[in-house]
Amino acid sequence: MSEAVSRRRALGLLGAVGAGCAAACVPAPPPGTQPRKAPAPAPAAATRADVGARVDALLERLTLEEKTVLLHGAPDPAPLGQAGYVPGIPRLGIPALRLADGPAGVRVAKPATALPAPVLLASAFDPALAREYGRVIGREGRALGQDVLLSPMVNLIRTPYAGRNFETFSEDPKLTADLVAEVVRGIQDEGLIATVKHFALNNQEKGRDTVDVIAAEQTLHETELRGFEAAVAAGAGAVMGAYNKVNGVYACENKPLLDELLRGRWGFDGWVMSDWDAAHSTVASIGAGLDMEMPGGTHYGAPLREAVRGGSVHESAVDLAVRRILVTMDRFGLLAERPAARPARDPAAGAATARRVAVAGAVLLRNERATLPLTGAAARSVAVIGPTGRTPFVSGGGSAHVVPDAAATPLAAIRRRAGAVSTVSYALGEDLYGRPLPGNLLSPAAALDDRAVDAGRTWTHEGTFRLAADDEWTLLVHYTGKRPAVRLDGEELFPVRQGVAEHFAGGLLGSAPDGLTVRRRTLALKAGEHRLAVTAEGGPRGQRLRLRHTTRATRAADLAEAVKAAKEARSVVLFAYEDATEGSDRTSLGLPGGQAALIEAVAAANPRTTVVLNTSSSTTMPWLRRTGAVLQMYYPGQEGADATADLLFGDVDPGGRLTQTFPADERATPVGADPVRYPGVGGRQEYAEGVHVGHRWYDAQRVAPLFPFGHGLSYTTWQYEKLVVRPGGPRDGSGGGGGSGHPSSDPDSRALLTPPTRAT
Template structure:
């Protein structure tokens, strides 16, 4: 079908209407040309769909740092196929993922949603993700284009970065996913070298669409388009959300007055129609039912468990793992019973099941659980069933919705029967019967006016304001207020929370949580109980975790310490039981001052819905901990060579140039706690030979241990272009088996960006094969 013929059938007003969202998550349909509504949804670990609610559950895969820890492009591609399957099930055409910004500083609060500090690893994994999703007929929008590697002042900060660093690091993953055929790209909130990204014609029109030949559509981050002419000339194709915004009638006037070329509008519409034809939303061009095809059905639960196990990264092990002849396990930590399976913010989805470590290990051994310490700042959601009632300004009921817990969230799409323009109040009601007597804690987490009533008596009535200036953070990680209420065991209590509804990006939004906590003994008693449990069991497993106040969209980290008294807890447990394993439940690096005092450290990342099952698989040796670090872990924050994430006078300077991650550590002369690429397994490997010819390297490795295993053979190139990862392969071998792998090196390892183009630096290069960036085992010389 000729898109120009379709465009010619639309008047200017209709064409411009197509460039702004019809609502929070979709573009408007145009039945006159056979265009269906195009629906978008957040990712990257699942497909939430239009309902930000547990009423529409989703498979929850492990976090992108966990995916990256597998270093397995085929596994990532399979994850993409599952996400496409989920998107089709939910009527979603466009997945707002993957996030391919870099781990420039370990303080980045949203790094769990990105892959790696290394642009090559990020690009290859991002390309596999894109291919996996789009092979399923669903578009991707790699984000956030570009240099959005921090959260502090992310809406307004101006990143000052050299052309070479921009090209060699931050643009490189985007270039790779465009090569892979991405159908969309999302522009970032921040500015780069003085121009905000939604208006950055040099990078969007010049590099992305021009130099790289990108033929997909460019969508703004939500509310990022703030101008009419500048954004219309800057290359962003779609402004989300809608229908309000700076385009519409103002853009139409700018076109009619000659300030914006009509051809710029037509190019945008053409890109949207191309997107629609690709995802089956343009009737006559492609049958929407064809999105289903004959694709193999992916078992989401099984894949989530497989990825979580494969991603598990064993940092240290004195031989305690895998467990052998273990009968009793002391399982300790708040995250052991209430697993933190994902990071906070727009990456959140609602799985219909979560396997906690307590559940997973209880199926394998006799488990004695102890809280130990509770670092969580917010209370857990009030247990259900809960009923949410939507009321207008006169108190008339618009609709009711059942909820599994006290977490209420509808952003963009409200429940059936609820008119956003009429919605004034949401009332949450449940009956709670405590199991223990004493002072119970009730809370609200949200922004706006709230009341809490218990058995008809108001115990809280106040307005809660946002903690900062980031509206997304206020919506997704809001402040909490608590009240203490005496309750008697076995007595039913009616709890009613009332909230005044608000708006986000011009659309109705409801986002708050009613929380609850039982009476609890003091922290000292909790710690003592954990020590007693550890001393009485064969092994101890401490699940140490960050909290939503540490790793989330909307803010960066203040430090790398585990929150609360978890460091103290780990040391006390290890002193009571020398067979103590620490499972680090975090999306990015944490300091581990106790690392030499415990028997093993296993990073589980944010492991998705099958967290506990995968943890049991790894601890008991059913699965290999196949993970390798996708980012360098410092021993102490102050040792890290690049840390700054806070703009000064609105400007964040990337003064380190191309030296981030392991490259910065090498230049600094300091050693991190664990290098990029580090990870142990349950067997041992020898690196026996290397042969390099041109851009291909053949390496022989042998499994010298007593069980089958998987090794990530990493290739680094050093020379005139610096030292960087240039290729890798994931190999498997039986005990005593030798395998040969040939890795084809990325040509950019021999190039630099110089005077407006890529230049190969002639000379000799050292090609190294090893287990991580700081452990070269074999080397060879090649000439370029």
């Protein structure tokens, strides 16, 4: 196996994971220790005395009602498509705040640069690139009318099932801390307030609103909290409290977490807001140090005013929360008589950074038989296979989804790069959006593909269809307005779910290429007659409707077409996907749908098959040994297609290393098959693995992963010898060696160092 040592610039980062373990493994300082004050870099910086005087003057003039207006969200009278809005007090010159989701760009109604997912950024192990990434978001946030970015996400990748792993950085506390600090600095360099989230232990979506996460102090401080502490030290303006409980108390009313640790030990001087609808109380929350409730005033509106008037909350507690918000606003120049003008967007610069990050973070997991790069005869005949080969897979779903300026398809990028001298064919392989129902199948006949329903009207179809044999169908409904009701044999196939699972349903699979919303349901249907009823309401703007399906026969035909294309080509590039989103966790670490079978069949037909993975996190790969190469691209942003083409054809060398361990199978992970660790039992989850998160667990348990933390190949083979690490010196190594291969390869490597084992 040609698993050559990859190079890159940041040995110190990875070496510090182990060599810096002495610092990483020091218990939290005792309560009496002098807190470390966070630095306060800021545009329009002012002296602390000036800020204090201005804020004091404002507080004296604010009424109680006005104070509480500043402590909770409200509807935006002129919304820009952002997540939150806090009204200002115009009579006193206090502006409103607009708060936009991140973390891979600015999520508003208008297009923005869709950067690669943070997990891909982290794979570059490059703090300078992380700062550049933050600056793009900071500038665009200001340009798009925003004041606060609800990002970055700092929670560790603890379980590979977590639905938001792509939004964060790593399973490693040290790497996460180093990178998040630079992202925060980059965002705030441009005058946008960064919000680090979700404080703390929000490492899964399943049961996130209520689960009680139990973790020992040592575990907390050596793992999850390190990234938050680094963000505070970098000057983050805001912190978002998590949904879950931490050691028995909701995070947003957890005084040991918010007051004693965050402010007392770390010296945080910004404000703490709740996650959306994560506040559970009035008195307990404000007493614990929660300054702002989002997105409304369920607890911090009228109930807070009543609590002050009734004596259960002292007005000084309200003043303190308001002060923290106003001080931060002033630090960023938002209270100035003449606030700094908002910059213009620079889409070209954003696109350049997006492409640079996608290349730098791409991880070459496997490369056998010189499958990559595609050169010579291998580049002159290429089959592109897979639905995401002709659909841009820009980002994950949920609050992380950004509307890009533009995004090419991988197929178009590969054809452009291959040029006229090459033949680039395409085969679907798997149908994500379905085929029209045959007209002769339905009785009475009905046109259910691209049906238009006028505004204010309702359209209904009731009929039957007959199957000659048992079959497995996937029924799909595409629509533009209110979801149509589709009933099969009396059962509603696409019920509207409650909460975030419905709100954030989607991602790639949630919308068709032309923008229609998509929902799907797979059913085992018996031979015979079935009743079908469809009702669609036009609503105020009219409705477009499609009802489509796939069957065993259509899936077999798609697979056969892909195998034929693979046999006829010299090289195959197969794009595989996994569609992750906020609001739900993964149910399997394998690729969804029929992709495993597709890869097996295509690779059997052509061993020069490269699998490009657009996935959120680690993936099991029972098909691995059949493939020639595997390139991990995660969610690569709007420039992902061109970056992928650059890598496939060897214009650039893959630059990334894994920031998380890929397990060999679903049971061989730190949470394993233990429901107490994940997802929890009876509403209680225990971090029973202790400090052994991620690669630490694999090392401690001597479990061999599929791919270890730090893995990543190069188009160059390097040989090292006589490496030396000097005690007391910098955390790097010296020695000799050489390499042959790609001219752009960086010979620096990263080493994972661990201290000698000693009795404790």
